[in-house]
Amino acid sequence: MTTKPSTVQEPEGGAASREPGPADRRPLALLGYLAIGMFLGFVFIQSEVVSWYRIQEMFRFQSFHMYGIIGGAVAVAVISLQLIKRFDIRTVDGEPIRLAPKQWGDSRIPGARYWIGGTLFGVGWAMLGACPGPIFALLGSGVTVLIVALLAALLGTWAYALLRPYLPH
């Protein structure tokens, strides 16, 4: 299998901060990621952010709940990142922590991928009532039909991969 890297830079997630090394596959580290995921899944359910009703409530501006949760999460993350940068805090393996900046892209339409892609995502978010994290949480909570939503999301990802050369970024 070839491992040709993508030409358009992927500004998000996964391999963003550094080259993956064998350390990422150590069972102990993987258990750590599993544990953080379990913590998040638990909070997702108990705060009801995975609920279709809560997403409707948010897009109808009828409660502060979702805004408070997203705002509270961002606030804690901002403070954490500032502390990490200021005190040059490293990973448990002693490696420096760096976040790759998001790229504007080279389209004649400025930031096209962010507002066009973002708007399409938003339409799907309101209809499904779940973004990717909550899809996995709802599956775990027993809403089994969401496996169809996951397959549809994978189909959407595949469609993007095929159309990518023709889309403005």
Added chain:
Amino acid sequence: MREFFEAPWPWYVAGPLIGLVVPLLLLLGGKVFGISVNLRHICAAVPVPDRFRPSFFQYDWKGAGLWNLTFVIGIAIGAFLAVLLLGTPDAGQSVSEATRADLAELGVADAHGLVPNDFFTWSGLATPAGFVLIVVGGFLVGFGARYAGGCTSGHAISGLADLQLPSLVAVVGFFAGGLLATHLLLPLVIGGGG
């Protein structure tokens, strides 16, 4: 004690707890919180001949994404445990009075649990409204997240927290799309098809 943990947890508890995931992933392995990229990793892991594999999926998905796939399996397990230990939250009843009134008017009769049973069940999937919400909604979530290079976690939390302007543009897009779907499309989908 059990009452103490019962849903819905207030925003000022849940929000900071979710935000803590960002430094935890960074400290454990320098990883950036972003869930939708797993959809790309799963596509890259699908065993198809290379000539049918778009270049977007030609990379070492295990090296780039094994940690993240493990993380989302954790999300599903954590959600399973929450429901097992504390029961399914009745979000359909704990949302605001105004939302319940709006949804009743829209035709969501049985507002209980985390999702409306009218649509998000296997029999619901067979209705026109349920099919559109699940399949079209799911497709757009996958397509839009990859096109925008991130979803709620990658842009609205990680990106905004790192003060990235492109992420702010993406989040404005998320809300523009969500408002459009909620106020213009849902009345057509649910009112017209369900």
